[in-house]
Amino acid sequence: MKTRAKPTVDLMFRAFSDRTRLRILHMLTGGELCVCDIVAVLRVPQPKASRHLAYLRRAGLVTARKEGLWSYYELAPARDAFHKKLLDCLGCCFSEVPELAADAKQLAARRPC
Amino acid sequence: MKTRAKPTVDLMFRAFSDRTRLRILHMLTGGELCVCDIVAVLRVPQPKASRHLAYLRRAGLVTARKEGLWSYYELAPARDAFHKKLLDCLGCCFSEVPELAADAKQLAARRPC
DNA sequence: TTTTCATATTCGCTTAGGCAAATATAACCT
DNA sequence: AGGTTATATTTGCCTAAGCGAATATGAAAA
Numbered sequence: 001m002k003t004r005a006k007p008t009v010d011l012m013f014r015a016f017s018d019r020t021r022l023r024i025l026h027m028l029t030g031g032e033l034c035v036c037d038i039v040a041v042l043r044v045p046q047p048k049a050s051r052h053l054a055y056l057r058r059a060g061l062v063t064a065r066k067e068g069l070w071s072y073y074e075l076a077p078a079r080d081a082f083h084k085k086l087l088d089c090l091g092c093c094f095s096e097v098p099e100l101a102a103d104a105k106q107l108a109a110r111r112p113c
Numbered sequence: 114m115k116t117r118a119k120p121t122v123d124l125m126f127r128a129f130s131d132r133t134r135l136r137i138l139h140m141l142t143g144g145e146l147c148v149c150d151i152v153a154v155l156r157v158p159q160p161k162a163s164r165h166l167a168y169l170r171r172a173g174l175v176t177a178r179k180e181g182l183w184s185y186y187e188l189a190p191a192r193d194a195f196h197k198k199l200l201d202c203l204g205c206c207f208s209e210v211p212e213l214a215a216d217a218k219q220l221a222a223r224r225p226c
Numbered sequence: 227t228t229t230t231c232a233t234a235t236t237c238g239c240t241t242a243g244g245c246a247a248a249t250a251t252a253a254c255c256t
Numbered sequence: 257a258g259g260t261t262a263t264a265t266t267t268g269c270c271t272a273a274g275c276g277a278a279t280a281t282g283a284a285a286a
Contacts, residue, residue, distance in 0.1 A: 017127035
């Protein structure tokens with residue numbers, strides 16, 4: 001197994017500094033999702049989603065779980081006060097980043113599947 | 114005068130994603146400082162400090178005031194809930210970024226000047 | 227075992243942004 | 257004017273990291 005060193009604060013901030021990753025993180029505040037959900041909602045090429053998910057993994061912000069062909073991602077639980085505050089920022093982004101509302105709506109429409 | 118467009122969330126996060134800028138921001142939580150203070154405490158070349166201060170200005174995180182030869186920088190007041198949360202993260206970084214404590218100590222020693 | 231499906235990684239290219247060194251600007255002093 | 261001081265910007269170089277396109281991996285299905 002590969003236990004990873006605790007990611008640095010600046011790497012974690014950097015993980016938040018990209019629109020696509022912000023959208024993914026915000027989607028995950030609603031709970032675990034599989035890659036295909038993310039690809040469908042963001043309307044983004046699959047390799048791009050995977051690439052950003054890998055970045056978020058390295059930053060310790062999400063965890064992945066494999067089940068058959070599918071990979072499910074969820075927000076990693078906050079490891080410390082800083083991590084918690086950082087996640088708090090996600091909620092506040094909602095009114096600042098226009099895509100987030102549209103994504104949430106799209107995701108809600110997908111739920112029944 | 115040049116009124117600037119409101120910086121995007123991702124630019125603001127990116128501003129936090131560099132050690133030197135984190136140290137500057139943290140120093141400024143104690144109040145206004147001049148560039149020479151920052152250069153002295155961080156022990157960093159002056160152009161490097163100016164470069165990062167310019168970045169923070171562009172991100173809307175600090176404001177500059179000129180007085181004769183000196184430039185004084187301070188944290189910009191939070192413009193919205195997101196900005197406020199982001200500034201909250203600064204406090205939590207203290208225990209995560211080792212340099213911050215040393216900087217605070219250095220700065221305190223300089224105060225009487 | 228060949229195919230298919232979901233996901234991950236690699237490649238080649240381009241831009242952002244870090245750094246040090248040098249230089250510019252602008253205010254004050256003489 | 258000429259010099260000094262504090263700060264800002266430019267230059268050249270190098271790495272991180274974004275992108276799309278192509279390819280690899282690995283599990284299930286046929």
